[in-house]
Amino acid sequence: MWHPIAASHDLPFRHVFHAKLLDQEFAVWRADDGFVNIWQNRCLHRGVRLSIGINDGQELKCQYHGWRYANRTAGCTYIPAHPEKAPARTITNRIFPCVERYGLIWSALEAPSGEPAADAKLDENPLVLRGIAVRAPAPRVTALVESANLPATIFVQPTDSASCVIRGLISPAPDPAEHAKMLRHYNDVLSALRNAAEQRA
Amino acid sequence: MTHQPCSDPVIANLWHPIAARADIGAGQRHQTLLLDEPIALTIDAAGAASVRREAGAAPLPILERYGYFWTSLGDPPPDIFPIPEYAEPDRRRFNAASVGVHVSAPRAVENFLDMSHFPYVHTGILGDETHTEVKDYDVETSIERDEILATRCRFFQPISSTAADHGMEVDYIYRVPHPYCAVLYKSSVVDEARQDVIGIFVQPMTQERICAHMLICVLDERSTDATIKQFQQTVFGQDRPILENQFPKRLPLDPKAESPVRADKVSIAYRRWLARKGVTYGVIAAAV
Amino acid sequence: MTLYDYALSADGYKVRLLLGMLGIPHTTHFVELYPGRENHAAWFRNISPLGEVPVLKDDNMILRESHAILTYLAASYDTRQCWYPTSDPALLGAITQWLGFAHRLGETAGVARLHDSLFVTTDIDAARAGAHRLLRMLDEHLWFAEQSGQNWLCPAGHPTIADLAAFPPVILSEEGGVSRQEYPAVRRWCDRVKRLPGFTIMPGVFPAGPGWIG
Numbered sequence: 001m002w003h004p005i006a007a008s009h010d011l012p013f014r015h016v017f018h019a020k021l022l023d024q025e026f027a028v029w030r031a032d033d034g035f036v037n038i039w040q041n042r043c044l045h046r047g048v049r050l051s052i053g054i055n056d057g058q059e060l061k062c063q064y065h066g067w068r069y070a071n072r073t074a075g076c077t078y079i080p081a082h083p084e085k086a087p088a089r090t091i092t093n094r095i096f097p098c099v100e101r102y103g104l105i106w107s108a109l110e111a112p113s114g115e116p117a118a119d120a121k122l123d124e125n126p127l128v129l130r131g132i133a134v135r136a137p138a139p140r141v142t143a144l145v146e147s148a149n150l151p152a153t154i155f156v157q158p159t160d161s162a163s164c165v166i167r168g169l170i171s172p173a174p175d176p177a178e179h180a181k182m183l184r185h186y187n188d189v190l191s192a193l194r195n196a197a198e199q200r201a
Numbered sequence: 202m203t204h205q206p207c208s209d210p211v212i213a214n215l216w217h218p219i220a221a222r223a224d225i226g227a228g229q230r231h232q233t234l235l236l237d238e239p240i241a242l243t244i245d246a247a248g249a250a251s252v253r254r255e256a257g258a259a260p261l262p263i264l265e266r267y268g269y270f271w272t273s274l275g276d277p278p279p280d281i282f283p284i285p286e287y288a289e290p291d292r293r294r295f296n297a298a299s300v301g302v303h304v305s306a307p308r309a310v311e312n313f314l315d316m317s318h319f320p321y322v323h324t325g326i327l328g329d330e331t332h333t334e335v336k337d338y339d340v341e342t343s344i345e346r347d348e349i350l351a352t353r354c355r356f357f358q359p360i361s362s363t364a365a366d367h368g369m370e371v372d373y374i375y376r377v378p379h380p381y382c383a384v385l386y387k388s389s390v391v392d393e394a395r396q397d398v399i400g401i402f403v404q405p406m407t408q409e410r411i412c413a414h415m416l417i418c419v420l421d422e423r424s425t426d427a428t429i430k431q432f433q434q435t436v437f438g439q440d441r442p443i444l445e446n447q448f449p450k451r452l453p454l455d456p457k458a459e460s461p462v463r464a465d466k467v468s469i470a471y472r473r474w475l476a477r478k479g480v481t482y483g484v485i486a487a488a489v
Numbered sequence: 490m491t492l493y494d495y496a497l498s499a500d501g502y503k504v505r506l507l508l509g510m511l512g513i514p515h516t517t518h519f520v521e522l523y524p525g526r527e528n529h530a531a532w533f534r535n536i537s538p539l540g541e542v543p544v545l546k547d548d549n550m551i552l553r554e555s556h557a558i559l560t561y562l563a564a565s566y567d568t569r570q571c572w573y574p575t576s577d578p579a580l581l582g583a584i585t586q587w588l589g590f591a592h593r594l595g596e597t598a599g600v601a602r603l604h605d606s607l608f609v610t611t612d613i614d615a616a617r618a619g620a621h622r623l624l625r626m627l628d629e630h631l632w633f634a635e636q637s638g639q640n641w642l643c644p645a646g647h648p649t650i651a652d653l654a655a656f657p658p659v660i661l662s663e664e665g666g667v668s669r670q671e672y673p674a675v676r677r678w679c680d681r682v683k684r685l686p687g688f689t690i691m692p693g694v695f696p697a698g699p700g701w702i703g
Contacts, residue, residue, distance in 0.1 A: 430521060
């Protein structure tokens with residue numbers, strides 16, 4: 001099943017985004033050619049998080065020993081301790097599915113069927129609301145979102161059993177002159193919802 | 202609160218460091234954690250030390266070696282591994298720091314044994330990106346001395362120590378005489394025939410949390426103690442976020458769990474050594 | 490100019506950042522806070538009565554408190570008057586407001602870091618909860634700043650000493666068990682700070698890779 005794990009604007013130039021879905025950590029990075037990589041957040045060498053590594057536009061370099069992994073293939077291309085040797089082809093990071101649509105980045109733990117949010121009948125370019133991290137389980141937050149009955153399309157991304165991220169879209173997007181006010185409004189509404197969810201711990 | 206005593210007899214029956222003498226004043230009590238158990242070290246007005254479990258029972262065994270207090274929750278050997286250089290009077294000998302890290306003891310030891318990270322984690326100090334190759338070296342696991350020795354290690358270092366004023370290739374020897382302790386010997390800038398000795402003695406507070414005590418035993422005629430400590434603390438401070446971003450926190454002993462290369466020879470030997478000893482604390486045992 | 494400093498001091502790092510960005514030549518006198526507690530030695534208490542680091546000595550002036558040192562250095566040495574524009578009262582107000590915020594970060598995230606690394610006694614749960622409260626607020630502030638084309642804490646179009654004051658306790662928060670995984674706007678801001686010309690690291694901070702500031 002597809003879940004949104006980031007917004008497109010969470011992947012600026014040469015950044016590495018640290019995402020989490022159902023207890024799985026991801027290192028998410030956009031290469032200079034626009035391709036979005038979603039990898040298991042663990043260098044295969046000694047288990048250091050790739051999300052603290054360096055995105056140089058073509059490769060992700062691990063912070064520990066400088067191992068480099070290629071855009072798209074996730075294969076290790078260079079091991080500095082042995083600069084003359086080509087790394088074994090088996091040294092390839094675990095890749096997760098990725099679709100960038102509706103201003104969000106979507107992924108899944110297993111091979112998902114269909115397209116993300118196919119039922120929601122969304123516009124191509126909705127207004128992407130600020131993602132709100134909540135320290136409460138996704139089912140509780142989903143219930144609160146549903147009873148709030150907001151005129152927005154809300155997805156609740158389950159990061160782990162105790163937390164989630166509320167990712168909302170306004171589709172169709174309103175007039176650009178309204179964006180700032182609407183982003184503020186929904187930020188306040190969803191933050192209040194977050195506070196309510198967290199208080200019921 | 203009840204505490205599960207450490208169920209790993211290999212680890213429980215060892216000496217473990219708990220504090221540097223210099224850090225605890227006379228008449229003071231130092232509370233800490235060892236193998237998940239709260240313990241307290243007390244130094245009386247005369248400077249005599251004793252250790253007990255918090256629950257106030259009988260005193261635990263205690264030894265003072267290399268400037269540290271060592272204790273055991275089981276039946277330890279008669280003494281701690283030897284470091285003959287510590288007795289040499291012209292050396293600068295002290296605890297550089299005792300630092301808490303959220304990682305297992307074996308991960309910390311492995312990091313101490315590793316050279317390939319020097320250009321990336323200790324850039325401009327212990328390595329730089331123009332010299333990343335780790336040349337072949339030798340590893341011996343000695344049953345008789347019950348330790349691992351890595352020799353013929355060498356690496357180019359821009360600033361190898363506080364005594365160095367230019368970059369040079371430095372010779373290293375690594376020694377692991379205890380599952381949670383490692384000692385390195387590196388060529389001295391002051392005397393070609395001798396070596397600087399730096400030790401990491403890891404206190405296992407829990408399986409995934411440690412206090413790393415760093416012994417300095419070096420030749421340096423011009424730097425102050427503070428300068429040498431600052432150098433060591435800087436280097437270790439650079440390792441800390443790497444260790445805290447490593448997963449799993451416990452060291453996997455299954456050779457298929459991670460992807461070592463030839464430069465990791467000593468770490469491969471270390472994992473095998475821990476597995477053969479039957480260590481279970483702070484590690485993830487290999488699938489049978 | 491002499492800076493009394495300690496390599497692992499987050500407050501000292503605030504000053505080192507500005508000294509590096511302004512390119513001001515200076516000497517550093519290391520004070521061994523730990524384990525030697527040299528900051529409590531009589532000679533140091535004479536210049537810093539509370540034993541705090543950093544302390545700046547410039548000609549005959551001695552100044553302690555990292556934020557005070559930042560304002561002095563920026564006002565005296567920044568010829569472009571960007572880091573602390575003394576002619577812009579509204580901006581000075583905003584900067585001082587965020588210096589206060591940076592101080593609170595030190596009292597929460599900073600204290601958590603000292604607890605986890607040097608076993609300083611504190612209510613660690615309260616320190617971490619306080620840090621998360623502040624980071625949550627910071628993430629919201631930075632997200633909305635980005636929406637209006639601003640990349641820094643204050644709406645100046647360029648960084649100020651407020652950014653340098655807040656950066657160290659934020660970037661070192663994980664050393665106190667305070668993860669920044671929930672704060673994407675904060676993480677982007679940290680990348681931007683790391684790419685400022687003259688940026689320097691300290692133990693615990695990794696440099697950014699190649700890339701321009703957005």
